[in-house]
Amino acid sequence: MTGNILGERFVVVSFGESHGKCVGAVIDGCPAGLPITQEEIQRELDLRKPGQSLVTTMRMEGDRVEVLSGVFEDFTTGAPICLIIRNADIDSKSYEKILGTPRPGHADYTALEKYRGFADYRGGGRFSGRITASYVMAGAIAKKLLKHVLNVEIIAYTMEIGGVRAGPFTLEDARTYRYSNEVRSPNPESAELMKKKILEEKAKGDSVGGVVECIALNVPIGVGEPVFSSLDSELSKAVLSIPAVKGVEFGAGFEAGRRRGSENNDQYVVENSQIRTITNNSGGILGGLSNGMPIQFRVAFKPAASIGKVQKTVNVTTMEETDIVVPGRHDPSVVPRAVPVVENVTALVLADLAIRGGLIPPVLGEKTTLRKIPQ
């Protein structure tokens, strides 16, 4: 398969460019019979939308999802679902000006080389963070599917921004507070500190990175297809497809590399007649398969590449070194807006693997549901 296609049974095809006509996704393989409304998709998109606060870019995106196919009378039909959001008219002039002088930290240079000048460079084209809107709209359907059939819940939040770590919090805090503050952090006090840090750096024309943590609850045991489509393999692939991500770790992650086996092994006990592990250093994944404990992983985001400071670059035509000041207004940190993106790509992976593992059937609802037939 080609690069813009993710998954095997719940398949997402991403298309669209930052400054083109639209950003969209086709989902092929979504079971028939899933109740879904445009509003449910819009809700997820709205969480990703820019322009919501001081800490993210001021570009206003209307971003109303259109459902072009695959949904009929608010149920999925089993046919491919095409979703798009139109791009507003955007002035792309500034990108034309800097086209020959790649912006540090962006894909300008690699895209130019790979596609030999044919790629749509406006606003970063296919390499723009805006492309994640296609992940989110597809993920909204995956999320609904997982909730509807398996009661899976996915909760991501900002764990760290610009060196400020989230203070103590419970799962319930994360559930409650993550979308009630601008940085999407589960501890409201830390959220304030994070915001302060972002604004400080923004004022200096700089940007900050961070870490998003994601938890998935109620994932049945055995999700994952060894050996190459293991749950952690597929999650890694998907989150690394989010622009600006530079790393992923599961459970104890890199810290596990510093531990002894006797510290890191999760021992088994019986709790409420169910087998559980005392600790969850594995992040809920053993042998690439979910083990019934919460899936837990963290994703590292680099600081936004667009900064207000002067940077060195090269004119690719003349091969002369030169300076660049990146034009436009940008997110001082992509992390807050990345939170729903991480949730939704997690949903995409879990939906795909759940279907592959036979945990979600191709048609939801009993055969008696011939609801469309007039008696």
Add this chain to the structure above:
Amino acid sequence: MTGNILGERFVVVSFGESHGKCVGAVIDGCPAGLPITQEEIQRELDLRKPGQSLVTTMRMEGDRVEVLSGVFEDFTTGAPICLIIRNADIDSKSYEKILGTPRPGHADYTALEKYRGFADYRGGGRFSGRITASYVMAGAIAKKLLKHVLNVEIIAYTMEIGGVRAGPFTLEDARTYRYSNEVRSPNPESAELMKKKILEEKAKGDSVGGVVECIALNVPIGVGEPVFSSLDSELSKAVLSIPAVKGVEFGAGFEAGRRRGSENNDQYVVENSQIRTITNNSGGILGGLSNGMPIQFRVAFKPAASIGKVQKTVNVTTMEETDIVVPGRHDPSVVPRAVPVVENVTALVLADLAIRGGLIPPVLGEKTTLRKIPQ
């Protein structure tokens, strides 16, 4: 596709079990005309082989590769290449005994649940580290292909074991020393400390985790297929398919999450008439595409799950809590043997993406090479 298949154009199918008849791989999509000998494959396998020193398991594996198809007169033919190593006769009795009481940190419990008792449990079956021999034998061909066509060189080494980090080293040190010490570390003095640490923990019946770093040199610009088959996406997926891996990070990785954009962006300069970046915080990957700088990433390995200490587990039939002491001799750390595994899965991903990007043709050699035709 199903879970035991990796790649799109240079495709690897892994098969075999730890205590079954063999471990093997089929490679489909290897270009015709690549010179390859059994010895070249054996050399990589030998680096992974256990029983080489005190710091790894004492199990002696003969592991002679057999080339069953796809190679003719020491050249690949364009047909699928099947490679196997036979398993020696192994006593699996001890596994039978502990079958109902899953070992902490292993896939016993998840495999039992997923396959409902049908999986081959002996020696961990498909979840054994021995399966990585199939990655290595396939990777040996990928490595040769990359070297032959693109002069790509892949160098992995132990960066950290049990909390002991490698001291300062150069690329040349890594090239020279990594396979000359038992822990596969580029700094010989650190290697001694690492070995000491491993033996200490081994003596206590414990194990240690670690971090492997991998560098790929001479990778052409533009390798990676946006947005879901980006270079970092596919590398992540592949390395997370190695048992015991719990995380991966590229370039500055998680550290980038703590930085400012002005610190983290790699600015461009001209060096020897070529565009280069001053720093390599991106790990050679921008927008999911290689940028001509060395590809650089780190992989976190948890401590080996098999330890000599008493651990808590549950009898899955009676649902009673019980204790387990894992039988058998095992690696106190998988990290040293994982070094060639990381190199070879990196080769698999690079070969696949290089073919997908048109950088390696389907037949090597000119048309005049009708070498088989008697005049």
Add this chain to the structure above:
Amino acid sequence: MTGNILGERFVVVSFGESHGKCVGAVIDGCPAGLPITQEEIQRELDLRKPGQSLVTTMRMEGDRVEVLSGVFEDFTTGAPICLIIRNADIDSKSYEKILGTPRPGHADYTALEKYRGFADYRGGGRFSGRITASYVMAGAIAKKLLKHVLNVEIIAYTMEIGGVRAGPFTLEDARTYRYSNEVRSPNPESAELMKKKILEEKAKGDSVGGVVECIALNVPIGVGEPVFSSLDSELSKAVLSIPAVKGVEFGAGFEAGRRRGSENNDQYVVENSQIRTITNNSGGILGGLSNGMPIQFRVAFKPAASIGKVQKTVNVTTMEETDIVVPGRHDPSVVPRAVPVVENVTALVLADLAIRGGLIPPVLGEKTTLRKIPQ
């Protein structure tokens, strides 16, 4: 992969329904740098459009293609290309009425069972012939790509309709006349007879089947990927995805089953310093690979299922036998409109296999084509 995705490197994703908002396709894997205009796509669509004459359905479809992504300044960018045509507002009432009583020869019954009433039944939904518009718009790009890079020409025409076979014709006749008569036949006199036959049966409320032949010229030697993606395998798969197709045969086809080897083998000669075969009973395919001769195959279409006559059916709710008269106006034969569809799916397969075989590079044009960079 899922069912609405065709190809491996030149990938088409079909979406949309007959009476939904639109019919569309995403193409992922089209090389960057292909010059393409909306008009070129529209031209192919127009050939498929209904309402062009008495022999096809009177439903008027405006069918203006919209290019939503992947094309920038009239060149492909290497990003996925999304194409749609909007459906006009259509009265779907008549379909509601017959929903519980499946129409003979249509997919009503199988779709109802498979999707348990969730499928969009209006106008046949995903099973409508209208879906082939998505094949055609994607095929238009494939056709252009093949022509542009390899000078491949694809010519299909009606070989037989309702038992009337095309009289003698040359390749040049086929090229000239096939789109100049309503039945798309290469011999104008036979075309008249075919038209007469169709109108006769139409007058009786009946329909007719037929056979389309397709020829592809200038296909390089070696196209096809043994053993399962052989050229004939992939062409068969693709043409059988066209509604109403019931068979395909290559070269001598079923007739070859009645021949001796000495009659059927194509012997080799040298012509203009090139190896050619005297006959072309193989249809240009040997061992699943193109052999440099014209690719030639025939596709059998059943008579259109919608007829004006009373037919027996069953009420799926009450399980009582009943009669049905299919409402709506329909093509008395799908064959004329199927001609461009066959051409375009052939293009899809050839483009995909040509890329897989390394015959079309991922970017067209030299590196100097950094046309977008202002000096």
Add this chain to the structure above:
Amino acid sequence: MTGNILGERFVVVSFGESHGKCVGAVIDGCPAGLPITQEEIQRELDLRKPGQSLVTTMRMEGDRVEVLSGVFEDFTTGAPICLIIRNADIDSKSYEKILGTPRPGHADYTALEKYRGFADYRGGGRFSGRITASYVMAGAIAKKLLKHVLNVEIIAYTMEIGGVRAGPFTLEDARTYRYSNEVRSPNPESAELMKKKILEEKAKGDSVGGVVECIALNVPIGVGEPVFSSLDSELSKAVLSIPAVKGVEFGAGFEAGRRRGSENNDQYVVENSQIRTITNNSGGILGGLSNGMPIQFRVAFKPAASIGKVQKTVNVTTMEETDIVVPGRHDPSVVPRAVPVVENVTALVLADLAIRGGLIPPVLGEKTTLRKIPQ
């Protein structure tokens, strides 16, 4: 995916060459818990084996299947199943002699061009009919799976050889007689005539083609994944992957192209409280989905390319025309041995689509089947 891989969920990877070490297959995606013995696989292979009678080649192949992985205590484990048959030592000298002068009707010329002399030419290499042994061994498992879970029965037989058609027969005749005569025909008298015809042509150094018909019973309604993985699409692709096949038709097939809709439509009735069609002109497939009637299709085989007569060819090195007499003993008709091959590739397709459609679960047997756990 690459060319030697078939299917999406029940995936077959074919490998091996005619005169190499072995021919084999890996099956990935076979559900765990299927009881299967080596003998069941061997039985299917034996039906394909040459040297069984005068009408097929005298080459004696021992062809004992070895199960290298994926089966444990006579049950599938859910892990990939590797199966091989070793090739006996075969003298390949004669092939060396004719290497530069391609045999008419064989893949010699196309393979030479595609792989530029690197392909293993001995005995036709990957293009040999012997490769179908890999289809059969994989198909044996698919057949067992379909029988075990869905009670599907697949019956193929010789419908026509060298122009001699099978006389009247019932389904029961086909079941009983097809493997009791050398030509695998359901009517014993016709079988005699067919045999006579074959021997006549053999005596003249010639060969004959034929037609195999295949029927699949008890296929549930709704098998097939619209629009490109429809049941007929996938069956076509698979059967066209059998060497020497030149066409496929479903139900009325090409004859449907000569019919009226009123003749060809299969009208619905109720039979034993089930919806059935009066006729089966659709071959059990509507809209690419099985409709509960028997799946029925015919496959055209060209006459064997290897004949004893002098034929014209070209020396590819000198580009001079020359004569060739194909050495070796060969099947005067591939049709009898193709009968089990058609059955088994049909099983492969049905198993794959049944799994994709959720009709076969990933693990067979209830969860209580933790049979391996000692109490």
